[in-house]
Amino acid sequence: MGNSTFFQSGSVQNADKIYNFGDNSDPMAAGRRLLDERAYRQAAQCFERFLAQGASQQSSKRAEANVLVAIAMLARHPPSYRTPEQATKIVHHLMAAETSLAAVVAGLVRDDYYLSVGISDPSDLATLASTAEPANLTLDELNLIERHLAAVPGRTWERLRAHCRSLGIHLPAAAAGPPSAMTTTARLIGVSKYFVTLPPAPPPDRGGLAATLVGLGLGLALLPCGGLYVETRWYVGLALLILLPAVGVVVGLVGIGLWRDSQQDRKARQRYEEARAAAAGGPSDKQMDTWLEQDVMARGARRLRLNPALVAGSGDLLVEPQAAVGVSRLESDQTVEQVVAQGNSTRIRVVRKRTTLGKTRVGKDGKLRSDHYEVLVLYLSAHRASVFKCDLDLATRQLLTEETVTFHYRDVVSISSRTIVLPKSAEGAIPILDAVSGRNMRHFADSRFTLSLVNGQHLEVSVALNTDNRELEVAWANSDVHQVVERMVWSRKEQEEGSSS
Structure with a gap:
């Protein structure tokens, strides 16, 4: 997992400083220094090493180490960004501590990871969180929260803010939900x-x-x-x-x-x-591309409970989120009035037909751009891949559809770019605005980035259209995305199959 803790000796470089905590006789002190530098992954390793020495240490120090491990694993991100395995481990350390600080952190974990999405919280966590009382925390513990914990919606954070305000400590307000x-x-x-x-x-x-x-x-x-x-x-x-x-x-x-x-x-x-x-x-074409880039990467991580940072930065991902972008093929009902001649008289007939929702045109660089895009973002972690798929309205920044899928690497059957020539009677044809006539010319062939799973499910987006005389690619680096995803998925798949054999 991206944030799982494990013992590691040797030198670790962070913030232009090198800490050698493998031979350090006081891993607790080393962990505090690394935590102060926000080297969360290495700090968690030090605290884990201290706890692994056995029960010979003072109980108060062990309790402190358990709380600090939990704080380091959260790594200044909302608890809802953690995976189920990480959340279970965090709760385990908090339960082992049972201090006033552990109770407050447990309240934050319960509010954001469990209650915010309607998940039943474990009874032991609920019992510990019910004892959370910000007034029982020391000034050092409050400063620790201010420096290393993210603001999350819920009663616990609001009580913390109110208490800290009276002491002159400023805690930011928590957003009611994912930032819109x-x-x-x-x-x-x-x-x-x-x-x-x-x-x-x-x-x-x-x-x-x-x-x-x-x-x-x-x-x-x-x-x-x-x-x-x-x-x-x-x-x-x-x-x-x-x-x-x-x-x-x-x-x-x-x-x-x-x-x-x-x-x-x-x-x-x-x-x-x-x-x-x-x-x-x-x-300009460049401005349209900038707006698209602003929206594509900001979607999906919270819905999938992922920390979108890389593993090296205490995140969950092996590589940056990989996005394939195509032209949306969403359709809407449109009402059209037609004049129909009947003998010497005429009448108005109302006709309903399905039309493509978005507009598409070719820019000066020969690339396709649209006001409605279909976006598929892949998040590749150590043991599984997650997909967030949506249809984006570029002007309003609204998501018209949303879909999330999580699967193991061994479930991937193929990753391909394929061209499908559709008959003219097929649905889903994409119109392109013709610069000469000003009319939308419908094209019935496209190239698709496709991820096929073992259960027969296909996740795909249309990344290019084949017109009569040339292929028009969407203004996005889809070919680079295909290469990165294919290389990472197959390598992880081979590792999993090799370890299981």
Whole structure:
């Protein structure tokens, strides 16, 4: 486990200092020094070594060591971030201590790990936690809590805060639940602006040329009536009488055609200016990627009761959380009114159809970006893998769906990137906003990152779409994620299978 304690001798480097606690004759003192430096994993090892020496030590020192082991294992994280095995070990040490400080820590563990999610707390833990009284703690113990324990919702922490406030010690307020991701006005407006497509730029105004041609055509048609052919030969006059009006009619018709086109140009120019105003100040591709990165990694650890830090930093994970990101294929019902002709009359028919919830477009770098993403985050610990899967609304930062799965490495059957060509009648096609026409073009083939389990379950996200002439990848390093996950999962799977054989 990421925070399990075990004896380790030799030098451990932390905070630019080197402690050699393997040969230290006083592991209790070494543990206190490491705890003061917040080297929690090494401090827990020292306290465990002290307790392993047997029952020859003073009972008060053993009680103190048991409490300090529990505090070091919590490592300034909420108890709900611990695994069941770690929580059981923490409770075991607190029960062995049975001091005033142990009772208060037990109250925090009970409030956050058990009661916050409706888990029945062990009777012995409940008995110890019921005796928690902050007023019985010394000033040193209160400072220890302030420095090394995280604020958690519940009655115990509120009582601690009230008592510490009277002594001039500030403890932060605990959030009522997991911190909610709050969006901003700039983000709400910016995401919608990103998906505004400018129509083709209209040609220059041709109204002046149209008026000139109409006037010229009218003039040519009326010239014969001005007597210009009176002094000419009769056949020249007759030619002019026929030719000039004909040329005038042609020029006038061309001018009228240009005038009609200029009216269409005016409407197109109005639409273009409106779209330009709507897209003005929109985010860049880089800004869209930054917003996505802010949301992806912040999800899931608390739901899975994991400390997202690495094992080397007293966390649970062998590597950083690995996220595969694709375009969401969530659909919603849409009502459309259609005009239906019946003989000489018409009527309005209401049609309901399923449409993809999100918008998708290709950025300047040729990568796909969307306002709705499907996110799969893998947390790889020493003995098991955990998955948090969700559909994310990028503008509001809301999770539209959530799913958690935990499994042993030996349960993994395959990790693959596969391309699935779907028939045009299949559901789940993803529309891409066409920059030229401004319309959504639906594509029925995609590439997926897939994790297959032994029970037949498939966890997958669509990481790329195959259009008619090229593959469009989602703007996320999914190929790197695939390599890291595949390497780590197969290596852990081989280790487990080797140890069990």
